[in-house]
Amino acid sequence: MRALWTAASGMISQTTNVDVITNNLANVNTTGFKDARAEFEDLMYQEVRPAGATSASGNMLPTGLEIGLGSRPVATVRIFTEGPLQQTGNQLDLAIQGDGFFQVTLPDGSTAYTRAGNFSLDSAGEIVTPEGYLLQPTIVVPTNAVSISVGKDGSVSAKMQDGTVQDLGTIQLARFINPSGLTSLGSNLYQSTPASGDAILGTPGTQGLGWVEQGMLEMSNVQVVEEMVNLITAERAYESCAKGMTVCDQMLSDANNVKQLP
């Protein structure tokens, strides 16, 4: 009875599917969150009789006989469509309209990428993420600045107490040929991998990069209805596999009852 394990593999696959879907639902209000999708593939096939083989009576068998052994999860792919923009009015809330990521320096010196532009200032006046990671390139806001303005092209300037305007630098954005290949670090951060390709850097609005919008935040791109539909499909698929397992069990019990003790 291979079917018992085959059904189990299907149920395990669907559990992974539900894990991914519920994580999407749990992040329906996470700034800059991107929807993930679980991908599956069929397992190997047991070749009972190869196609094109010759039978005992000498004729060629037109079809083979292969018994599949189930399915397995093979990847989780993120869907990098743009989430809706929400106006917050906060001067350090930045959203990217179009393609691209903000670059963030991690404590170990490596670079991570994020779409969540809910920045703030640390004690040194540097622009940081809610976890305190530095925005890259580092932009330091002087203590006597009254307000900060960020242009669509990423240029950051501060209005000082004496009324003068000081240029503080430009935010650079990064983009990837295959953003689905990025690894997720949690905390809205992603890291590049060989699959995503190297980051292509540029100022906002150039090289296909999006514009920076000040006072806006990008919301999660999770569509609740879509996730619910996926959840229903996953649950029903799980149920079907469980039914398969019940049938197996019933058949094994029937087989056991072939011999009836007096």
Next chain:
Amino acid sequence: MVRGIESAARGMIALSDKLDTVVNNLANLSTPGFKRLIQDISESNNQPINRLFLQTDKNETPFMGYLGSGAKLSTQALDLSSGGLEHTSGKLDVAITLNNNAFFQVQTPNGIRYTRAGNFTLNNNDELVTQDGYPVLSNANAPITIDGQNVVISSDGSIQVDGQQTDTLGIVSLDNPSLIVPQGSNLFNYLGQVTNTSNFKVLQGYLETSNVNTVREMADMIALERAYESGQKAIVTEDNETGQMLSQLRI
């Protein structure tokens, strides 16, 4: 008498093997590009039977007819009908429509294999690969390199990177479904000669879902579970009758 037990047992074994295939279809309800397998069961070889006692005037045991010897697994068919199309908006997600025999070509260490699962990604050489890392082949049978920012895949499979036409997806037709052998990892092997085709449409941002239909598989499963139960009842009945006969013959 014992022949009946043997026949019923063979039928039950064939049914439990068929269940393996049905459950495998169910386990792949969420596998993109999966094609369900249909397992047929056929009558096992018939054997001629003769009377037990010699007919003395002819000096032979007269021929009575043929007796079936149960059931066995017979042909297996791959259902190539298209699964649904799911909109994913992934740039490297492609689905083939209009032609159920058209497949993408994938280079594996064991040779070229074929797939309908277009959930592709890129590797560290910017080559278009499957989720298992096997390169997807162009119509020139070479890996496809995508090095640029905007990827547009047209309905004829041609790939434009940043407005420049670079490669065309190598899509071939596998004309004889009985020579298509599933290999796992969403790949198929083809034992015949592939033919070139332009009768298809490629959709970017879509994936072909599994063509397994739960209702059909459930119905199959109920039918074979009941058949299995009948086989078991037949064995029990025959066993009881043999037992009764033996007890009456007790000396």
